[in-house]
Amino acid sequence: MEAVVSNGWALKYVGKELQADIGIVIAAVQSNGYALQFAAEELRADRQMVLQATQTSGGAWIYAAEDLRLDREFVLEVVKQHSKALKYVSNELADDREIVAEAVKSNGGALKYASHYLRTDHELVMEVLLQKLTAFEFSNILEDDVRADCLRARAKVNRVVKSPKSCGSRPPPGRPPKHPG
Structure with missing residues (x-):
């Protein structure tokens, strides 16, 4: 968790279970919005998660689920x-x-x-x-x-x-x- 909080990009290297953990993913996208690309699909479809990611990094929008886009x-x-x-x-x-x-x-x-x-x-x-x-x-x-x-x-x-x-x-x-x- 500490690695993800200090560097959201670390979400890339954690297991699928942690990539689906809302607390971990929120910490990751608050650190680096582009970490959204490594989140589980259901979290990339979550409005609040995507808003948080784009607030941190506007270009993270490209990793939002297609339905949201x-x-x-x-x-x-x-x-x-x-x-x-x-x-x-x-x-x-x-x-x-x-x-x-x-x-x-x-x-x-x-x-x-x-x-x-x-x-x-x-x-x-x-x-x-x-x-x-x-x-x-x-x-x-x-x-x-x-x-x-x-x-x-x-x-x-x-x-x-x-x-x-x-x-x-x-x-x-x-x-x-x-x-x-």
């Missing part, structure tokens, strides 16, 4: 906790606007794991850009040249956003164009 409400809960878990969700859930919006709320970079369609969603992309620009604008490290770079970047973003070619005027592959009713 396909559960929309659970995925929403996980990305609220760790936005980069979006990288490991199904294609269908990466195309779910609410899930993606929740992920980018805390980390705009999570947008790269969204579906192509949502990466062209004007409103969602603007939320991410404004979040980043606002955070940078209020930074205490802005010197005049950095501030000027920021303003140039903002102007460039504004030009790109106003250009119909850059804002998803064409539907992404596999999506039919929207025709006005």
Whole structure:
């Protein structure tokens, strides 16, 4: 038990019985969320266990049981906790606007794991850009040249956003164009 508490990776080397012991596995994933991969299948399907593992290591999400990875409400809960878990969700859930919006709320970079369609969603992309620009604008490290770079970047973003070619005027592959009713 002590080895698992100090190094969750040690769960890999214990017997199947200990890999199915909830106390041992909790200690392991609290130390290293990736230890979830060595837990018994029933514990990888346990919501609280998976939440604990992803809280420690967001990438541990990939070792959750498939049923949990396909559960929309659970995925929403996980990305609220760790936005980069979006990288490991199904294609269908990466195309779910609410899930993606929740992920980018805390980390705009999570947008790269969204579906192509949502990466062209004007409103969602603007939320991410404004979040980043606002955070940078209020930074205490802005010197005049950095501030000027920021303003140039903002102007460039504004030009790109106003250009119909850059804002998803064409539907992404596999999506039919929207025709006005």
